[in-house]
Amino acid sequence: MYDIIIVGAGPAGLTAALYAGRANKKILVLEAKAYGGQIVSAHEVSNYPGIQSISGIDYATNLYNQVIDLGVEVKFETVLSITDDREVTTNKEKYQAKAIILATGAENRKLRIENEEELVGKGVSYCATCDGNFYKGKDVAVVGGGNSALEDALYLSDIVSKVYLIHRRDEFRGEAKLISDIKKKENIELILNSNVTKINGTDKVESITVNNEKEIKVDGLFIAVGQEPKNIIFKDVIDVDDKGYIIATDEVHTNKKGIYVAGDAREKLLRQLTTAVSDGSIAATVAIKEMEN
């Protein structure tokens, strides 16, 4: 029997483990892939108070080592289900806990159009800073209207020959500074009021179709249309909102006793490193307090 099982080893889950570990609780962290969560792909983190600049991978590794040094158990297993009685089933074993903290995070939202999944890594990308270098001198498209889409378009415009920035509305919702920077770039062409409806190509991206009619020749499509949660496996046990985010009215409690939520997985105003670690520390503290009462 564990005191707390934490699902997810991103910044929220690992911070919860750090706080619970320091309270000498018996903890198990379950992670399906690798520690760190989404921050691992961040080239540079420069908005975390007290740290001028650090790469996402270094930040995640520091946090992971901090948790491991406390003696916290981390297992790389995929959680398949949880119950009201806080039994956790993974692809390998069943575990029982007095409390569960769900810190499953979010992932890049997909467009869910033809060929998208098939061509990931063959021209379809969700990370401009990771994959941009492979498109030197080529034409690419970026789809999205928020800050990440604008940042991606700017970043790519210095590497590639031409960037088509495609957005479904007639104006962007990103920062004004980014929008004015975009407008100054000669090799960024805006395609507004438009949706990418199809990706064409067999072994690699050859072109995209916009609004079911216009074909644009590109070698790459960078998709930056926000995030989506991965809570589908919990939805029979835990209340989620219409987008799939876990409902947590007072920041940490789900609708089930002894089951808490932290980080990007829950409905919240701002999904950042700062708010993820804040959630993790609160969830662990509240879980311990309620366990002892």
Place this chain on the structure above:
Amino acid sequence: MVKEIKDTEYETVIKEGKVVIDCYAPWCGPCKMISPIIDKFSEEISTTKFYKINVDEAEKITKDFNIMSIPTLLIFENGELKDKVVGLRSKSELEEIFK
């Protein structure tokens, strides 16, 4: 540790048997997550040879196999490409692939 090879060497090392090449770059976070997993496999699976290559210095392999995202794992059997695994995967997912 998995042996690092140069762009000019890859065609020779893939010729015989099962070979996995981990295509990475030093600036890529997810690549750093997958490397220790590949290191483990290289100790556990003796029937497959594992190598890694820095794509920043390897134009030929990047072009030959259309690598457009990293980490990419290229899986060969007797010189022929059998599978191309793009992106971060868990150890158990890779176990299935390497079987």
